[in-house]
Amino acid sequence: MAEITLEDIIKPENLVYKKTDLLTDKELSYCPGCGHGTAHRITMEVLEELGLEERTIGVAPVGCSVLAYEFMNIDMTQAAHGRAPAVATGIKRCWPDRIVFTYQGDGDLAAIGTAETIHACNRGEKIVIIFINNGIYGMTGGQMAPTTLPGMKSSTSPFGRDVETMGNPLKMTELVAQLPGTYFVSRQAVHSPAAVRRAKKAIKKAFENQRDNKPGLSFVEIVSNCNSGWKMTPIDANKWMEENMFPFFPLGDIKVDGQLVK
């Protein structure tokens, strides 16, 4: 049998995976190894698989992912800091047939936008919120965020977060799961192939809930790394995340079909 060369394998008919066309060809503005890129890609893959790209409107936040509208090749708008759920509420109420989602980081959703998030969840708006939690304010230089772990060093807590004076980390996902307005609440990660597949499944479920007009909001948290903010290499940051973030922010579904599962 003749030797198989790379030219024999690299042919259009043998293609098994390529970046979805719903992401633009622009270079992502994120640091090397940042989970935002993966989260962008699986969100767009889900919309493509469900065939919803024509009637989906995304709301970009303020933070590292402020330029999400440059990368996601769908209709997007951009909200003031923390106000993405409020803008998404307005869009969804004006156009109930559209699929509306917000894509927010922890500084946007859990700090300045806490009120908007909690009230949108409590009102049971039929939108999807994708929440990227990396435990730090990445864009502004690694300051302490509400989600920073106890003892974790950041540029504004150089000796580690002291819960006596700086308070406790906020578990937004558990918090919104308690509200009657949420229908599906899950926490996932994107650091390994298995985690990405599970996260994609959760995001797909969230968009299916909205497509099927299920009563309530779908909320998916993605625990992500911030290797530049944590001052680690991407692979070390992923390991650190597994060892430190996951015990505090356990992965898995928290609320499915309006019922708490854990």
Added chain:
Amino acid sequence: MAKVKGAIVVDVQKCKGCGVCIPACPTSVINLANEVNGKGYHYAFMEKPDECIGCSNCAIVCPDGVITVYKLKL
């Protein structure tokens, strides 16, 4: 002999050399090149192309979506 042969194509100029694909590869095919791309990053490449099984794990975890995967069944 392997029943499938895989291959990846890395968009060299877009790769940021984060290396997240390296531990994701079950057959340790990928490594970072000694050369750098236009941005100065050591880009990912197939160090052992014969071992690739086309599982797409590297492409699934790639934050920048620069990896395209091909698979040929023998």
